[in-house]
Amino acid sequence: MPSGDYPENWPEISAAIRDRAGSRCECTGQCGLHRGNRCEERNGEDAKWASGKVILTVAHLNHYPPDCRPENLLALCNTCHLRYDQVLHSHHARLKRRQGKAAGDMFGHVERYDGKALKQQRKKGCAT
Ligand SMILES: [Zn+2]
Numbered sequence: 001m002p003s004g005d006y007p008e009n010w011p012e013i014s015a016a017i018r019d020r021a022g023s024r025c026e027c028t029g030q031c032g033l034h035r036g037n038r039c040e041e042r043n044g045e046d047a048k049w050a051s052g053k054v055i056l057t058v059a060h061l062n063h064y065p066p067d068c069r070p071e072n073l074l075a076l077c078n079t080c081h082l083r084y085d086q087v088l089h090s091h092h093a094r095l096k097r098r099q100g101k102a103a104g105d106m107f108g109h110v111e112r113y114d115g116k117a118l119k120q121q122r123k124k125g126c127a128t
């Protein structure tokens with residue numbers, strides 16, 4: 001069974017979620033920051049917590065792309081999304097190491113829709 005892929009209408013789904021969010025990051029601490037407050041980053045504005053512009057992305061809370069129920073989706077700024085993925089990936093990496101598999105492409109699914117910015121972040125942030 002494939003590990004899961006994005007549905008055909010993902011661009012519409014993700015646009016609807018960003019619309020729901022009012023173009024503001026919906027993170028309220030899922031990434032490990034903000035102490036229970038909602039992230040202040042807004043799409044297209046200068047990032048407060050990082051360099052460059054905010055890119056609002058849409059994350060799957062359970063990291064399973066075919067699961068596009070609204071409650072499984074969260075509009076996250078690129079900073080929160082990256083952090084959120086790292087929280088989960090470090091957990092998965094431990095699991096995979098235990099299973100004897102390589103960690104694989106950590107950000108493959110994210111790069112599908114804003115690859116450029118996140119690739120830059122990857123170079124800066126987590127070169128390992
Ligand atoms: Zn955020």
Ligand SMILES: [Zn+2]
Nearest residue numbers: 027031039080
């Ligand atoms: Zn956050």
